[in-house]
Amino acid sequence: MSKHLQIYSKKTKNGLNVQVIPMPKYEQVYAIAMTDFGSVDLTNPLTKEVLPAGIAHFIEHKLFAKKGYDSSDKFALYGANANAYTSYTKTAYLFQTLENVTDNLAVLLDLIQTPYFTKDNVDKERGIINQEVQMYLDMPEWKIEQKILSKLYPNDPISFDIAGTSETLKKINKDNLLETYKTFYNQKNINLVIVGNVDHNSIFSFIEKHDLNITNAPVIKNDIKVKDNVLPGSNEKEDINQTKTSLGIRIDEENYQNNPIKTQYMLNMIFEILIGESSNLYEELLNKRLINDNFGYSVIVERGYCFVLINGDSDKPELLRRELLNHFTVEKFKKMAVDKVVERFKRDIMGSLVFSKNSPESIANQQAELYFYNLDMNNLIDIIKNITKEELVDLASKILNQKNMSYYDLIGKNDE
Known part of the structure; x- marks a missing residue:
């Protein structure tokens, strides 16, 4: 189509x-x-x-x-x-x-x-x-x-x-x-x-x-509230066989609120480059048995909130975190985000977007939410095309900051 x-x-x-x-x-x-x-x-x-x-x-x-x-x-x-x-x-x-x-x-x-x-x-x-x-x-x-x-x-x-x-x-x-x-x-x-x-x-x-009955309520203005500082990580024992770990990265308003949808695509590109299944680090962590195929990340960008969650099962969550945090530096990202890699991931995202246009369900769900950002589905390809390597490096330099990171481990009974 x-x-x-x-x-x-x-x-x-x-x-x-x-x-x-x-x-x-x-x-x-x-x-x-x-x-x-x-x-x-x-x-x-x-x-x-x-x-x-x-x-x-x-x-x-x-x-x-x-x-x-x-x-x-x-x-x-x-x-x-x-x-x-x-x-x-x-x-x-x-x-x-x-x-x-x-x-x-x-x-x-x-x-x-x-x-x-x-x-x-x-x-x-x-x-x-x-x-x-x-x-x-x-x-x-x-x-x-x-x-x-x-x-x-x-x-x-x-x-x-x-x-x-x-x-x-x-x-x-x-x-x-x-x-x-x-x-x-x-x-x-x-x-x-x-x-x-x-x-x-x-x-x-x-x-x-069949129009709705009009209400007297005004347009809702949802003010972005000042957030408390990120808390240190911790853990607890849980009655599960396999330890589960989560590393969270909070991105504050000044780094996403001007263009949240573009930021969402950029964050997905940054973490796909850093720890996606095609990255060298992902393969290394698998070979060291620090992760299994449950390891992955998710990017959430919504009104007033932007964060990345990195989740997985690991017998050695502390060692896994050390490997990730040693890797999460702007210097290492610069070396990885070469032009051909950035262009490849942009093409992958655009290909997925074009494919999603074959699904009325996918179109409707995306379009419904994009309205609240004054965008529509036809804007997305141009947004992705216009992402530059320099913008990715700049965003990475702002978010790869350990003061905005925390973790939580659920310690399994086999790893106590």
Whole structure:
């Protein structure tokens, strides 16, 4: 398919932003409504009320419940697979279908604009979510991620479980759910994307007739809060066979906030060059048996946050860290980031991006979030093309700083 997507955008009479991306050669249609509100948003910007952790995730669960029916059942009736998710800074509701597009779109619009919170259904959901929270407590991968985030961002909402805790769930009720919903679920804070075998004019016409009821809430201004200093690393014993380790690197606002999407691509390139599967260090660490094939990294760039997590299993986590930190210098990165290597990784990223344009699901999810950065899918190739070796070296020199790094180890019973 063409590398360039035809993206039709419209703001409805009530202020809802809608983007339609026709893909006439595909039978599938994928739609997603995303609001710029997630687990870290624990202060109501209008009332200044401090919100209990997990409230965004709770709203995600409860919005499906309507008076006399459940939205999931309606999606199923019209032949759609529906889902929802909550991240650190976003909540999204979506469906995927081969038929009855406008019927399913009506269900989606109804889902996000018709809350039905009662004491009984909130109490019931609290128990369901608490079971989910307890299940995650037994997962070492979840535990180590929460621990390393609490090192990188002490006393910050990002270090709290997205679903909350047993204690914070007790503080969630129908009243603060509704007040929070009214604040964050307004047209100016939501982006709706429809991708697939659709006609954009027909979709726009349908949505105008089913537009959301306007709210009085203003555009939400999420101020970036001053973060506490990174805490030193530590460890604890865990009833697991294999020790797990995580090294975290926090990147502060001045190094990413002007161009977060470009920074995300640059960070992926930096760490792919340093410790990716094709790097010399990765092979050395495998040969020394300091890592196995579970070793890897992830880059997270969201509103107000930017960090890199390096995770893996290792019998010798201290020695592994020493090898990594000795390697994480701008001098070594300069030697590795030669022109041909940088260009190869840029081509790899652009190739993956072009490939993702074959998937309505991938397009919709990326496009929905890019809206909040004033970008669209067609901007990404140019962003990647324009990344220079000098920019990568400059960013590496700013982030490869041990004062912004920490670690956490879960010591397995075989390694005590």
